[in-house]
Amino acid sequence: MKSEYDVSLEGAPRIVTDLPGPKSREMLKRQDKYETHTRTYTNIFQLAVNRASGSTIEDMDGNLFIDWFAGICVLNLGHNHPVVREAMEEQLDKLVHINEIPSEVRVEFLETLESVLPGKLRNKSKVMFTVTGADACEAAISLGRFVSKKKTIVAFGGAYHGVAGDIIGATANHHYRDYAGLSANNIYHLPFPYTYRFPVKVPEEDISKVVVDQLEYLIKDPYSGPGAIGGVLVEPIQGEGGYIVPPDDFLPMLREVTEKHSVPLIIDEVQTGVGRTGKIWASEHYGITPDIMCISKSIGGGLPTSMIAYREEYDSDLPPGFHFGTYRGNPLALAAGNAILNYLKTSNLLDRVTQKGEYIKKRFEELKDRVPQIGEVRGKGFMIAAEMVKDRKTREPNPELTTKSKTSMFKRGLLMHTCGHYSNVLRHMAPLTIPDNLIEKGLEVFEASILENTRK
Ligand SMILES: Cc1ncc(COP(=O)(O)O)c(C=O)c1O
Incomplete structure (x- = not known):
């Protein structure tokens, strides 16, 4: 089946030159001359882009790649989706920037967003706009601290909430500083219930309780150490940490204990939101309502x-x-966001993500049966991970094999990215609109690349 509105370029994967091809190499060289070498993505995928459409990216040399990373979950409807494009084009004729002053697009977006928020937030919450994912998380913890009048935020090992902060310290007006500018001293990390690598040896079914009991101890006991807890910040499924799906009881238990002690629960849906896991918000899988929710990435259709x-x-x-x-x-x-949310509400895309996500996970699991270096396969919707190890028993991480496999995929025309505590997790995060044939072709490349690097 070709998914509705799929605009992927025909013929992927198609590799017609050595990689990077000569034109890509030239472009990379020109970029290198002026742009900082601290870039990371140019090292991950050595190509220069000519154009991208649907779930495909064409480089300057005519090589055509299958996109399984969607700009790190920024393009849930894929590149150049007609619904997103039309909305942006229409808005372009009307207004491109104005500070907070209302216009139709802003108000319509707010109304649409409210209509899809999870649980008790739906049609009953307030929205504060920010710019990036990190900015949303900054605003969220500032808000948590403001409403609780307490300083310390609990986060989790493996968490990724962005790279920002501290510049507030240089802003002279104290008005902006009272609740913002959290220093690392005011953050306390608990282990995430990462069942595959939980640091405490307890039965798997007890892991959520161990974490949440520890949280309750921090909240209740004034001598526990980190200071009064003003918020708990958590990704419902960890993204950069390794596509880690917590046990089903974790978020409900977290909700219960934070509610009991009136500690704001901040759910970071920056990566998991906007349909990525087969529901508009990952929180919906667990039936919980966040007190504060962070939203970014795909909500802007590619714009920050x-x-x-x-x-x-x-x-x-x-x-x-x-x-x-x-x-x-x-x-x-906001025009893009409004169109995307309406599309998710009215199309059958999310059902497809659930169905196809299960299928892709099953294929990963079948490969795991053949490859002992795949330690665990996990995921929900289109957040699917294969964690690579040196040995199933010791679970020693295998970042070398992960990188080699990623490079082999690249050479065969599949862009797949990694994550995880030890950079040893291959993650599937294709656009939700990826057509069946590119799922199949991508899986063939994924399997062949891992087999090539694990065969004795
Ligand atoms: C869960 C989560 N929160 C926050 C961020 C930070 O977003 P940004 O890079 O837009 O600052 C990311 C980015 O990957 C993320 O995955």
Whole structure:
């Protein structure tokens, strides 16, 4: 089946030159001359892009790649999706930037977003626009600290919430500083219930309880060490940490204990949101309502935008200008976001993601049966991981094999990225609209590349 509105370029994967090809090499050289060498993605995928459409990326030399990384979950509908493109084009004629002043696109976006928020946030929450994922997370913890009047935030090992912060310390107006600018001293990390590598040897079914009991101890006991807990920040499924799906009881237990102690529960849906896991929000799999939710990546259809949605009552005492910024709620991004959410609401795409996600996971598991270096396969929807190890028994991470396999995939025309504590997890995060034939072709490349690198 070709998925609705799929605009992938025909013929992928197609590799017609050595990689990187001569034109890509030239472009990489020109980039190198001026742009910092600290870039990471140019080292991961050595190509220069000519164009991208659907689930395909064509380089400057005519090589055509299958895209299994979607700009790190930024393009859930794929590149150049007609629904997104039309919405942006229409908005382009009307308005490209204005600071917070209402326009149709902003208000329509707010109304659509509210109509799809999880649980008790739906149609009853407030929204604060931010710009990036990290910015949304900053706003979220500032808000948690403001409403709780407590300083310490609990996060989790393996968490990724962005790279920002501290510049607030250079802003002279204290108005902006009272609740922002969290130093690392005010963050306490608990282990995430990563069943494959949980540091405490307890039966798997007890892991959530061990973590949540520890949290409750931190909250309740004034001598526990980290100080009064003003919020718990968690990814419902960890992204950069390794596509780690917690046990089913973890988030409900976390919800229960934070509610019991009136500690704001901040759910970071930056990577998991906007349909990635087969529901609009991953929180929905667990039937929980966050107090504060961070949203970014695919909500902007490729343009940077983000926001937090939170309990209405949190809003009333906030001072004007709480968490400030110039680019909050870009009209083009909001037009895209509105179109994307409406598409997710009205199409059968999410059912397809669930179905196809299960199928892809099954194929990963079948490969695991043949390859002892695949330690674990896990995932939900289109967040699927294969964790690579040197030995199934010791579970020693195998980043070398992970990198080699990724390189082999690249050479065969599949862009697949990694993650994980030890960079030893291969992750599938293709656009949700990827057509069946590119799922199949991608799986063939995935399997062949791992077999090539594991065969004795
Ligand atoms: C869960 C999560 N939160 C926050 C961020 C940070 O987003 P940004 O890179 O837009 O700052 C990311 C980025 O990958 C993420 O995966």
